[in-house]
Amino acid sequence: MMNVLGLTGGIATGKSTASRLFQELDSDCVVFDADRCVAELYANREVLDRLSGLLGVELCLSDGSLNRERLRALLFGDERVKLKVQGLIHPLVRKECLARKEKALTVGTTTSFIADVPLLFEGGFDFGQEANLVVAVSRETQVQRLIMRNxxxxxxxQAILEAQLPIETKQDRADFVFWNEGSESLLQSQIKRFIENNYQ
Known part of the structure; x- marks a missing residue:
């Protein structure tokens, strides 16, 4: 039986690290990366044309790639624009997630299918998961990591963080929380314990 799990957190809390650790600890675990899926969609000229038409603004650079700075400015500048973009992109991401989940199920040896979705709660992202996992850190740590990393x-x-649910709210909604203020080995031990206690 394949376990189906949602994985989320706030930006810079360590979701990608947690996804990698799940796969390192369980080679039969399949991870769907929503951020990567969105990046693939934004590299699709048909999707970009639909997005430009929806917003009435040219979003492509001269080489045909996405003008990320322009899109980011539009998203953080107007809530209505953000909702329009999400209305186009989120259903496409969910469709791909369901397709990957079905593929993982047909393999027969997949132990867990985990969808790493930053806006899991904000977008009401339902793909039939039986539990939602949250990777959490303090807001102060989020700020420090974003300034240093990005x-x-x-x-x-602050604009990025305000666009997401507070990490405390996500913790309250989670079935399991991994606290990621320490070293990677501490996060790894939490995930290892989760796998041993719940799915073995």
Whole structure:
């Protein structure tokens, strides 16, 4: 029987690290990365044309790739724009997630299918999961990581964080929480214990 799990957290809490650790600890675990799926969609010219038409703004650079700075400015500048973009992109991501889940199920040896979805709760992302996992850190740690890792200024960081549910709210909604303030080995031990206690 394949376990179906949602994995989320806030930006810079360590979701990608947790996904990698799940796969390292369980070679039969399949992870769907929603961020990667969105990146693939944004590299699709047909999707970009639909998005440009929806917003009435040209979003492609001269080489045909997405003008990420322009899209980011539009998303954080107007809630209506964000909802329009999500209305187009989220159903496409969910469709791909369900297709990957079905493929993982047909393999027969897959132990767990985990969908790493940043807006799991915000978007009501339902793909038939039996539990939702959250990777959490303090807001102060999120701010520090975003400034150091991405080079964002304080205003950009705060805008990004305000666009997401507070990490405390996500913790309250989670079935399991992994606390990621320490070293990677501490996160690994939490995930290892979770696998041993719940799915073996």
């Amino acid at each position: 080079g964002f200024d304080e205003a950009t960081v």
